[in-house]
Amino acid sequence: MSEPTSVPVSTPADKQLSNKELKELKKKEKAAKRAAAKGGSSGSESASTKQKESKDSNGKPPTATHIKKQLNSAKIIESDRKVPTMFGHLETREQRISSSPQIASIVHPKILALTLKISTYKIVGSTARCQAMLEAFKDVILSYQTPDNASLQRNLTSHLSHQIEYLKTGRPLSISMGNAIRWLKQRISIIPIDLSDEVAKNQVIEEIDLYIQEKILYSDKVITQFASTHIHDGSKLLTYGHSEVLKKLFKYCAVEENKSFDIYIIDSKPLFEGKKLARELSAVPNIKCHYNLINSLSTILERSDIDFCFLGAHSMLSNGRLYSRVGTAMIAMASKNKNIPVLVCCESMKFSDKVQLDSVTLNELGDSEDVINTKPFVKTGSNLNQFLISLQNKEPKKPQQQGTKKEKKELQLADSESPVLNNWKELKPLNILNVLYDLTPPEYIQKVITELGALPPSSVPVILREYKTNA
Amino acid sequence: MSSTQKYEVLVDSFISKLKRRQITGSYNVATATCRLLMRVISSSRWSSTEEFINLIRGVGCKLIDAQPREFATGNIVRRVLAIIRDEVSEDSITQSANNAPYNTSMFQLLSTTHTTKPQGTQATKQPNQDLRSVVIQGIRELIDEIASVHENIELMTVDLIHENEVLLTPTPGSQTVLNFLLKASLKRKFTVLITECYPNDINECHSFAKKLAEMNIETVIIPDSTVFAVMSRVGKVLIGARSVFANGGCVTAAGVATVCECAKEHRTPVFAVAGLYKFSPTYPFDRDSLIEVGNSGKVLPYEDSDLVGKCEVTNPLFDYVVPEHIDIYITNIGGFSPNFIYRIVLDNYKAEDTLGDFLWPAVTVKEIRSRAKVDEQLWVAVTAVVALGNVDHVLNVLCLLWDILLGLYLTKILNPDTSSVVISGIVRPRGRRNTKRALLLSVLDTKASEQNNLTSAVSQCWQLRTQVPFVPVFRDEAVVDDIGKLVILVVPGTSALLFDGQDHKLRRVLVDEFIHLV
DSSP states (O other): OOOTTHHHHSTTHHHHHHHHHHHHHHHHHHHHHHHHHHTOOSHHHHHHHHHHHHHHHSOOOOOHHHHHHHHHHTBOOOTTOOOOGGGTTSOOOOOBOTTSHHHHHHSOHHHHHHHHHHHTTSSOSHHHHHHHHHHHHHHHHHTOOOOTTSOHHHHHHHHHHHHHHHHHHHSOOOHHHHHHHHHHHHHHHTSOTTSOHHHHHHHHHHHHHHHIIIIIIIHHHHHHHHHHTTOOTTOEEEEESOOHHHHHHHHIIIIISOOOEEEEEEEOTTTOHHHHHHHHHHTSTTEEEEEEEGGGHHHHHHHSOOOEEEEOOSEEOTTSOEEEETTHHHHHHHHHHTTOOEEEEOOGGGBOOOOOSOTTTSOOBOOHHHHHOOSOOOOOOHHHHHHHHHHHHHGGGSHHHHHHHHHHHHHHHHHHOOOTTTTGGGSTTEEEOOBOEEEEOGGGOSEEEETTEEEOGGGHHHHHHHHHHHO | OHHHHHHHHHHHHHHHHHHTTSSOSHHHHHHHHHHHHHHHHHHOOOSSHHHHHHHHHHHHHHHHHHOTTOHHHHHHHHHHHHHHHHHHHHHHHHHHOOOOOOOOSTHHHHOTTTSSOOOGGGOOSTTHHHHHHHHHHHHHHHHHHHHTHHHHHHTTHHHHOOTTEEEEESOTTOHHHHHHHHHHHHHOOEEEEEEOOTTTSHHHHHHHHHHHHHTTOEEEEEOGGGHHHHHTTOSEEEEEOSEEOTTSOEEEETTHHHHHHHHHHTTOOEEEEOOGGGBOSSOOOOHHHHOOBOOGGGTSOGGGTTTBTTEEEOOBOEEEEOGGGOOEEEETTEEEOGGGHHHHHHHHSOHHHHSGGGTOSSSOHHHHHHHTTSHHHHHHHHHHHHHHOOHHHHHHHHHHHHHHHHHHHHTTOSOTTTOEEEEEEOOOOSSSSOHHHHHHHHHHOTTOGGGHHHHHHHHHHHHHHHOOOEEEOOSOHHHHTOTTEEEEEEOTTSEEEEEETTTTEEEEEEHHHHHHHO
């Protein structure tokens, strides 16, 4: 029986290891930089890694429950988690120490890296997350080896489950990811039992490639073609935040079809995804970009003659509601009230059979600090955060140095913007709400454009049904 | 001579302060304007009350020109003018023993017996000193009233908030809202959701939240985008108004219009709190001109300099909230529905200062009054107005005309058997058109087909109500010759007096509403 530690090291060892090492190295570098800035010593850090490595060697046999326990043991318990009572039921991301020995032995380094990227919003948007996840799974499957006394069909799915379990700690899975995982597990389970490991693995990887092409890339192309009929020369379009398929649509219309039009990008705190879209589109010569925050929505609608409102989706729910980045519902409502047609572009892989009535019952909670922060949005990983906290705890040993540093820091802050709520966690009645999604009622949506055609939001369950029987 | 110079220096320094935004916020501006007027009045000289009024009016025009979007200056000047006019008319009444009560109602305009009211034109020089001291006393009272605005508004808190209620306020910059909530927390326990108002009021939002939290009020800061998501859990929305207009609409911080729209969609009541000094007698016809635009660097900060120049960025500071989205105004003199605001305005300002001459000296209310005696001449007034072309002014006068015509009919001066009524619609298409453009177009050329709907609606209601023949007229040369007709230009969104047959009281309704009523 192979040790779990040997999993990443085994077959394409060099690449995997280098990946892992690279990541660790980066982390160390970052930490060292911070440490240097803070005036702390990096010596303690290297000591801890040594300790960790020594622990690493005595791994335990990987039974399913055991692994879960191990994963949970690495959880960082947030004592000062503050969530408004109304939203107390929502899960926040469970932060875990990725470098802890228990996790490093189970979770593939690609997944570790992906989790970090997702949790810091480096990869954001349900399509991008889904695609990145599938790509990572390809590596996981490639380096997977079936244990002696198990079959690939069963063991691979449970192996993936552990990866997914860890992936969830970055952020809860998106609907598209959930759908893809369900599909993948189903495909693995029907692999003929007599195939050799190598052939089976290659088959799965091929199927993943096909899924990405079919469900994401080609779907987007078809949607783009459907939707482009709505965009004419001189059109004025409203959009919110960033959506992969909308970006492709606008680029396609401007570059391939040579239409020139105006785009009003509405954006909001804290992620400012619209800036990403604005960056991409302002480089296209035929597109005139307008960038505004959600506060100026009413003014934009009043002053500019908007023709269409295009929205992206996180998911379309079975009762016709659109589950998307928080703020979408406001845009849709305001557009509807001004008689501007609201069009949603959404791949059918994002359709979900869930039904939901309001944005409070099911949602994802973001980090409250992101909202409070008035400076440009940069998210650090939980490991780095933990490291910084531990550093701060150690620091009082050198009070003099730290004092001056802190003073400097405070001076800097006072220069830029006075942080009124620097210590908001100490104010007991004060809460900060940062939900990531909201729910748009179907009344506001004129039509949903999918690769299977354009349909009213009420037809979402029809598609789900047809689609299920096909699959 | 030296005295005039003295007050001009005062006014000029105040104007530069306004222009540099050294005095901001309705409260500060209002009190500062009061003080300024007090000094102007005490340092200036005049020989007749007419001159006195003109002097104050001149100062008022200057102040309004300096910062047209700060309505508090205009409001205060008008209040002071009203004080003066009250004083003058009281004097003249006692002197001339003319017992005609001064009625703000438009119906008085029409009765030929009262039209020439002895105004204080020939007021003697002797009571100047009295007038000065009385007016200054009046301004002192006004300052006291402004200072005590919060106390009076706070009195209503208990009636409006229930235990464990969830409130949402999208205007954390408003001192009135803060005081309201702090006062309410003494009697009730509730949760307050505060929107961030990024980027303009983010610091205000944080300090607002801090103050509430320190008073042990459950406070939640939410990003502006989250309003729709949480609206289903909100009991009431509380907004602070910057200025309130006669139609019941108001100007507040950017983003509030969408919040109120969300509230309407969820049937959540919206309260607006505002002191009396924020109530302006004008109508918000040109919405674009109400909204000030701020530093777009706040929207795209220096870090995103790669986007600067490639994107068009605007940062509006204010929003106009339509009266339909507000349920109640809470003022220092009680709570009112937006439909009733016109009445509050009438109580506090004089008609002479609210329409015509103050904004626009060409055709004064008095002139219209004198012309309105006979129906043919009224038409002349309308053409004169249209010829001058400024949309705002045209609309202001049209409001008055609408009132007058209804009055003519209701007081039976207008004979249904002999005169025909011509209604020409000025339509502001809902939603998608540029306000200004649409208005100008319709003034210049009312042939546009989109007006047919409104015209037919109006014709129906008019005929039902009056049995007066209805001829829709679009501004055509052919009709100009046909002078035996009355022209009413209907402006949706404006108000009109309506004689309620049941309780014999005057009611002002929105024209839109009026069309619906019938």
